[in-house]
Amino acid sequence: MADTKAPVRLLLDYVKPHRKVLFLGGGLGLIGSVAGLAMPLLAKYVVDAFGQHTSLAGPLIGLTVAVLVGAVVSAGGNYLMERTGEGIVLGARRRLVDRMLRLRVADVDRLKPGDLMSRVTGDTTLLRSVLTNGIVESVGAVFMLIGAIIMMAAMDGVLLLVTLLVVIVIGGLVATIMPRIQRAQHQAQEAVGEMGAVLDRALQAYRTVKASGAEEREVEIVGAAAVQARDRGLQVAGWTSLAGVATWMAVQIAFLCVLAVGGARVASGALEISALIAFLLYLFYLVAPIGQLVEGAVQLQNGLAALKRIREIEDLPAEPAADGAVSEGDPVGVTFTDVTFRYGDDREYVHSGVSFEVPPGGLTALVGPSGAGKSTVFALLERFYEHQEGTIAVGGRDIRDWPLGELRAALGYVEQDAPVLAGTLRENLLFAAPGATEDELRVAVTRTRLDDLISRLPDGLDTAVGHRGVLLSGGERQRVAIARALLRKPRLLLLDEATSQLDAVNELRLRGVIAEVANETTVLVIAHRLSTVTNADRIVVMEAGGVRAVGTHGELVGADDLYRELAATQFLVS
Numbered sequence: 182m183a184d185t186k187a188p189v190r191l192l193l194d195y196v197k198p199h200r201k202v203l204f205l206g207g208g209l210g211l212i213g214s215v216a217g218l219a220m221p222l223l224a225k226y227v228v229d230a231f232g233q234h235t236s237l238a239g240p241l242i243g244l245t246v247a248v249l250v251g252a253v254v255s256a257g258g259n260y261l262m263e264r265t266g267e268g269i270v271l272g273a274r275r276r277l278v279d280r281m282l283r284l285r286v287a288d289v290d291r292l293k294p295g296d297l298m299s300r301v302t303g304d305t306t307l308l309r310s311v312l313t314n315g316i317v318e319s320v321g322a323v324f325m326l327i328g329a330i331i332m333m334a335a336m337d338g339v340l341l342l343v344t345l346l347v348v349i350v351i352g353g354l355v356a357t358i359m360p361r362i363q364r365a366q367h368q369a370q371e372a373v374g375e376m377g378a379v380l381d382r383a384l385q386a387y388r389t390v391k392a393s394g395a396e397e398r399e400v401e402i403v404g405a406a407a408v409q410a411r412d413r414g415l416q417v418a419g420w421t422s423l424a425g426v427a428t429w430m431a432v433q434i435a436f437l438c439v440l441a442v443g444g445a446r447v448a449s450g451a452l453e454i455s456a457l458i459a460f461l462l463y464l465f466y467l468v469a470p471i472g473q474l475v476e477g478a479v480q481l482q483n484g485l486a487a488l489k490r491i492r493e494i495e496d497l498p499a500e501p502a503a504d505g506a507v508s509e510g511d512p513v514g515v516t517f518t519d520v521t522f523r524y525g526d527d528r529e530y531v532h533s534g535v536s537f538e539v540p541p542g543g544l545t546a547l548v549g550p551s552g553a554g555k556s557t558v559f560a561l562l563e564r565f566y567e568h569q570e571g572t573i574a575v576g577g578r579d580i581r582d583w584p585l586g587e588l589r590a591a592l593g594y595v596e597q598d599a600p601v602l603a604g605t606l607r608e609n610l611l612f613a614a615p616g617a618t619e620d621e622l623r624v625a626v627t628r629t630r631l632d633d634l635i636s637r638l639p640d641g642l643d644t645a646v647g648h649r650g651v652l653l654s655g656g657e658r659q660r661v662a663i664a665r666a667l668l669r670k671p672r673l674l675l676l677d678e679a680t681s682q683l684d685a686v687n688e689l690r691l692r693g694v695i696a697e698v699a700n701e702t703t704v705l706v707i708a709h710r711l712s713t714v715t716n717a718d719r720i721v722v723m724e725a726g727g728v729r730a731v732g733t734h735g736e737l738v739g740a741d742d743l744y745r746e747l748a749a750t751q752f753l754v755s
Contacts, residue, residue: 191492192484195273195308199265206265209258213251266309273305277491283499286565287524294385295377300494303373304487307366311477311484319477322470329463329470336460337452343442344435344464348471351431355424355475362420363482369413370490376406421479428475432468439464501585512703513576513591513672515539515562520571522561531557532568533726539719541576544699546714547707548747549723555707556597559675563594575673593671595679597707599662601650606635607642609650609661614668621668628694629664630687631657656687663691667698674698676706680713688713711751720744 196203281289281297333341383390383399390399439461446452515538522532531554539545547555560566561573564580573580580588593613601609610625611617617625622642626632634657638644650658663679676695680688692713698704699718708714715734722730722737722744730741737744 192308192311192481192488195269198272199268202261202265202268206258206261209254209261213255213258270305270309273308273491274301277301277305277494280495280497280499283502284494284497285500286560287567288497293374293378293381295379295381296374297494298381299370299374299377300490304370304490307370307483307487308491311480311487319474319481322473322477325470326467326474329466333460333463336456336463337443337446339446340439340443340452340457340460343438344467347435347438348431348467351427351434355427355478358420358424358427359478359482362417362424362479363486365413365416365420366483367486367489369410369417370486372406372410372413374490376403376410379403379406417483424475424479425472428468428471431471432464435467436461436464509670510576510591510672512541512701514541514703515673515705516572516574516577517558518572518574520561520568520573522557522566522568522570524566531726532561534571535723535726535728536571537721537728537731539703539705541703542699543718544695544704544706544714544716545719545721546717547705547721547723548709548711548714548744549729550743550747551709552725553723554726555723556677559594559677559705559707562673562675563589563592590669591672593666593669593674595659595662595666595674595676597677597681599655599659599679601646601653601658601661603646603648603650605640605643605645606638606661609646610642610665610668613665614670617668625664625667628667628697629660630690630694631660631664634660656684660687660691663694671702673703673705676704678707678709680708680710692716711748 278301281301330341330345333344380403383403390396443452443457443460447454447457517535517537520532520535521530523530535554535558547558549555557566561568562575562580564585567581575583575588575591583591602612607622610622614621626635634653635641646652650661653661659679659681663676666674666676679695680691688710695704695706695713696716706714706717711734714720717734720732720734720737721728722741724743730737730744732740734748738748739745
């Protein structure tokens with residue numbers, strides 16, 4: 182559910198855990214600013230000492246002390262600010278990553294991985310500058326500005342009015358620029374995210390790009406996205422530069438006006454020359470706080486743009502935490518009753534009144550041509566997506582009544598592409614069951630015929646398998662995925678084309694493993710190679726989003742034309 186807080190209050194939420202350190206850093210910065218405010222006044226005393234031919238030691242010592250104290254204290258404050266900024270970025274990244282990994286699969290499927298990475302890395306970094314330098318230094322700048330104005334008022338009220346009139350006029354111009362900076366920054370961050378998404382697209386299909394000789398085309402596509410990001414960045418730079426120039430103009434025009442009016446007042450005897458010099462020093466001293474205020478306003482716009490992109494993710498609905506969920510018990514069955522589903526309101530129905538039953542225990546297979554909706558059955562069972570109509574029950578209980586973590590803990594799922602994560606082989610095998618014992622791990626390795634692979638690896642189970650398991654063959658990745666699922670001790674094992682990349686020998690062996698597992702739990706397998714499921718207790722034939730027949734291999738060969746055709750094309754029947 183979207184947060185209804187004002188954007189600035191949302192920004193301040195990131196500051197709250199660090200407010201004590203920020204106050205300390207801001208206090209040190211304020212002390213440094215006070216020391217800086219004393220300098221023009223001390224400079225006046227130096228000028229007066231020159232005119233009165235008195236000792237310069239006192240004013241010069243005071244000026245030196247003010248410089249040293251201001252430098253040391255300001256350095257300490259800046260360090261605290263930078264340290265706190267890193268802490269804010271860390272907290273924002275943890276919060277955003279936690280949210281990303283708990284998003285619904287349906288939402289993640291429509292997002293681009295490269296853009297998500299940009300939000301975690303780039304957008305959170307922008308928060309650091311706005312929440313430390315932007316807000317805290319702006320507060321310090323306000324105090325410096327007020328202090329300088331007070332000192333200028335003490336020097337000469339007329340010159341102060343002239344200065345304020347110029348600053349207010351230019352300040353109004355700067356205020357009209359700020360919303361444009363925010364819009365431009367948001368577009369710039371979106372362009373950077375799009376560039377990351379385009380690059381991720383090429384890297385995810387790196388071998389395909391190479392094999393297709395498409396390097397130049399991909400370079401041009403990514404380059405075009407980079408140009409777009411540059412153009413958006415130039416828009417930000419243009420508006421930011423305009424704001425900076427306006428600030429510089431305000432001080433310069435004020436200087437000319439003060440010099441003209443102040444010179445006339447000195448000539449008339451209404452103002453001492455030392456007071457005019459001190460006033461002009463304070464005027465130039467205004468450059469820093471005014472510049473900080475403008476910079477803070479610019480950073481605030483950048484931060485609001487980044488926050489908008491971060492909130493786009495944080496406002497998406499998240500699944501409940503499932504870490505540590507367990508679901509122990511006997512094998513469970515599955516029942517689909519008039520299930521209707523489509524992936525979006527603008528998409529065709531994938532399931533139209535699908536009904537079938539999988540009894541507890543044993544082996545049930547889903548077969549049919551591509552696009553029949555077989556893999557969608559698994560996606561609905563895992564509740565990656567929610568069906569629109571009908572009922573899906575696991576263990577006689579509607580899946581919407583199961584706690585999500587408990588439901589997924591009861592399932593073991595081997596995906597069609599059998600993903601393997603970067604890390605060691607051991608880490609991959611224990612990924613779904615981190616508490617498994619060495620004996621359980623050894624049994625799973627033996628059952629899936631991974632012994633030979635492990636014996637060949639230089640560090641055995643502790644060998645790194647590379648990004649996405651690139652150092653393993655397709656068949657090895659499938660066996661790793663199956664072993665990983667078996668270690669979970671599922672009450673329902675889902676195998677999506679789990680043997681598609683195995684050679685004939687290993688496929689035959691794995692068929693034996695699946696048959697063994699089917700004696701211990703419920704196994705539901707999707708198969709295009711019917712040879713892997715001819716011994717199934719039940720085969721469900723799907724076509725065009727519906728179920729057309731259910732039976733054993735022998736029954737379906739005689740009773741269903743589609744199944745008989747599939748079997749004939751694979752030489753299982755004449």
